[in-house]
Amino acid sequence: MKVVTLVGSIRKESLNMKIAKFMQERYKDKFDMSILDISVLPFYNQDEEHNPPEVVKDFKKEIASADAVIIVTPEYNWSIPGVLKNALDWVSRVERVFVNKPVFPLGASQGVLGTIRAQLHLREILSSTGVHAKVLPPGGNEVLINLAAQKIEQETGTITDITTIEFLDSKVDTFIDFINAQRP
Ligand code: FNR
Numbered sequence: 001m002k003v004v005t006l007v008g009s010i011r012k013e014s015l016n017m018k019i020a021k022f023m024q025e026r027y028k029d030k031f032d033m034s035i036l037d038i039s040v041l042p043f044y045n046q047d048e049e050h051n052p053p054e055v056v057k058d059f060k061k062e063i064a065s066a067d068a069v070i071i072v073t074p075e076y077n078w079s080i081p082g083v084l085k086n087a088l089d090w091v092s093r094v095e096r097v098f099v100n101k102p103v104f105p106l107g108a109s110q111g112v113l114g115t116i117r118a119q120l121h122l123r124e125i126l127s128s129t130g131v132h133a134k135v136l137p138p139g140g141n142e143v144l145i146n147l148a149a150q151k152i153e154q155e156t157g158t159i160t161d162i163t164t165i166e167f168l169d170s171k172v173d174t175f176i177d178f179i180n181a182q183r184p
Pocket of ligand 1: 010016
């Protein structure tokens, strides 16, 4: 099973990137997970959408060939970071590679609310007419990692909080079942 991952933070020491890498290693027997670099994408421009730069074409190809997408994102100013919105704007037009794609959104913050507002916005964006993904339903499947700096080892990027790991394990299994249920 091929899974691509978008990370909503492009800073070097991103906690969300550390979680994505932790997942890549921990679930390597469950799926082949690659992390796409959204920092290389130019600003979305409608004038270019029919003949976008090569990096955009490559990005869309990677998503199109994947069975599912994982999005790990922080919250910026009560929403998702612009860099992630930009990536979603590119995929929402012309080759709409998120249409019916199973997506598992999750995120981590240093504060107590664990990106809840960003996740709610993200779910709305993913359900929009242009993006139109198949989002893992809410109601127990929201992975909101709060106080993340205390739960992730800085050097290794390992999640040290057992409850968080066990919850993530169970939601990854739920997501795999969800992906399989979407297959024709
Ligand atoms: C933040 N942060 C933040 N946290 C939060 O819980 N709600 C918010 O609205 C915001 N807004 C916000 C805006 C901007 C511009 C920055 C830089 C930060 C804090 C954020 O959760 C924290 O910096 C995370 O560590 C960012 O994720 P990464 O980069 O570690 O993955």
